[in-house]
Amino acid sequence: DRVVSNGNHAEVVNVPKKLGAKIPDGVSYEQASFTVIGAIALQGIRLVNPTFGETVVVTGLGLIGLIAAQLLRANGCMVIGLDFDQKKVDLAQSWGIESYNVGGADPVQIVEGVTNGNGADAVLITASTKSDEVIAQAAQMSRKRGRIVLVGVIGLDIKRSDFYDKELSFQVSCSYGPGRYDPHYEEKGNDYPLAYVR
Secondary structure (H helix, E strand, O other): OOEEEOOOOOOOOOOOHHHEEEOOOOOOHHHHOOHHHHHHHHHHHHHHOOOOOOEEEEEOOOHHHHHHHHHHHHOOOEEEEEEOOHHHHHHHHHOOOEEEEOOOOOHHHHHHHHOOOOOEEEEEEOOEOOOOHHHHHHHHHEEEEEEEEEOOEOOOOOOHHHHHOOOOEEEEOOOOOOOOOOHHHHOOOOOOOOOOOO
16 A cells, blocks of 8 residues: 555554554545645644634744645645745745735834734744744734744743733644644554543
């Protein structure tokens, strides 16, 4: 069978059944190679819990960020993409995602301008940096009671006032979601009940 897996990076991989899936007919190997990356993006989106018409900022338009932006747009969200790499910004724009190069620009002002001063309903952080600036900016560009989900790896020296004043929610996404790092799921193949985890 043609399969995709979340196993180790190796020529031959032996994984439990929950870490492998059959590739459907009509899906190429190239398309299937995005499965695990797509699952990571999707788990971040599940935690954002977006509703139709909400504005979601995706900070960091790398592979996970670009996939997340497309999934959010397909979900009926207004997506604002932010990155320092013009090629990534251009690629996102070619897919109809409102994207901006924040090199030398203030991302908070960009989001404020696009949202008419309301701020974003949610911010999905897929960036990678040691700087704490990304989390501070995410809080500043969020609307009151907004949601921030971290998929990437950033500095997390959080200012209480940034979150307190707006009563923001913050959550860190664990890779591809439920079952990750659970030996009963990953190693023994015990699935979660469908009514609780799709």
